[in-house]
Amino acid sequence: MHITVAPASPKTGQAAIRALLRDPSNPTVRGYYRDINRVPAEFKDDPRFEAVQGDVENAGTLDFSGSDAVLNITPPVYQDIDSVAHAHLVSENVKAAVKRAGSVKRLVLLSSIGAQYDHGTGEILTNHEAEVVLRDAAPEVVVVRASYFMENWASSLETLPSGFFFTTVTPVDRPLNMIAVRDIGATLAGELLATGGALPSNPHVFELRGPRDYSSLDVQKAFEEVTGRSIELRAVGRDELAGFYAAVFPPSVAARFTAMTESFLEGGVLYEDPRPTREKKYGTTELAEVLRELLNEA
Known part of the structure; x- marks a missing residue:
């Protein structure tokens, strides 16, 4: 079986590739990189992995020929551009490459909780756009809506x-579900390897959650556990969000992240979540384990 990951550089893409290369079915994997120097050494040394220079922003650089399945991850953008238009562009490019290849049976899209909504979710709207464009990109389409990444605490x-x-x-003290990147990668790999199998619906959409919900107080306790010291928690209030993100991002990016965060707060689209994703799958990695690894890697 031959699987293509485009783009391959995000941490979720790396986690999926890692899981695929460890699978006993021995699939071959092609990964697309804008910068070929970003290919991890562990992948370079694996004879079943092929790194290809290409960019989902440039349709002419994508060749999925011979691929049985494709994993697509909508890349985040941190420039002052229309991120939804960008998501539309890269999704159309991936869809066109799938159609040109003629061999792709399944497309797996990494999306986000809240991607079912076409308003009020800020940055998550890029995932909504990707879902709309790619819903019929291949004979089998699987959409994985992941919850809040534990690794965001990095x-x-x-x-x-x-x-x-x-x-x-x-x-x-409000709980929020969080998922580890390794569990996302393992789930994506499993969906790719199941190509050719029956889907309960097409596109098949499910929410990927961690083993439990965590509040900010729980995160504080986990940080104290892994550091062995007292850690202060400083909450950013709703009225402080715009300034908080503006200190880190360009204006339009800060606005998108502010709107995304507000969507989870009381009164936001995702606070009550009137149209929740029905099917849910779960990872197993706990938050403290992820935080410990982040500290060890720092």
């Missing part, structure tokens, strides 16, 4: 040496 490593971290997940 941004806290910058302030932990000073004994504190910021959180935009408020109120601080």
Whole structure:
């Protein structure tokens, strides 16, 4: 079986490739990289892995010929551009490459919780756009809507040496589901390897959740557990979100992230989630395990 991952550089793409290369069925894997120097050494050394220079923004660089299945990850953009238009462009490019190949039986799309909504979710709207474009891209389409990445807390490593971290997940005792990247990768790999099997619906859409919900207070406890020290939790209130993100991102990006965060707060589209994804699957990795690894890698 031959599987293509485009793009391959995101951490979720790397996790999926890692899981595929470890699978006893021995699939071959092709990964697309804008910068070929970003190919991890562990993949370069595997004879079943092929790194290809290509860019989902450039349709002419994508050749999925011979692929049985394709994994697509909508790349985030941190420039002052229309991110939804960008998501439309790259999704159309991937769809065209799938059609040109003629061999692709299944497309697996990594999406996000909340992608079923066409308004009020900020950055998540890029995932909605990808789902709309790619829903009929291949004979079999699987959409994996992942919950909040545990690895998002990596941004806290910058302030932990000073004994504190910021959180935009408020109120601080409100639980939010979180999933580890390794569990996302394993799930994506499993869906790719199941190509040719029967789907309960097409496109088949499910939500991928971690083993439990965590509040910001739970994150604080986990950080204290893995660091062995007291860590202060500094909550970013709703009225502080715009300024908080503006200090890190260009204006349009800050606005998208502010709107996305507000969608989870009281009154937001995702606070009540009136149209939840019906099917759910679960990972097994706990938050403390991920935080410990992030600290060890820092």
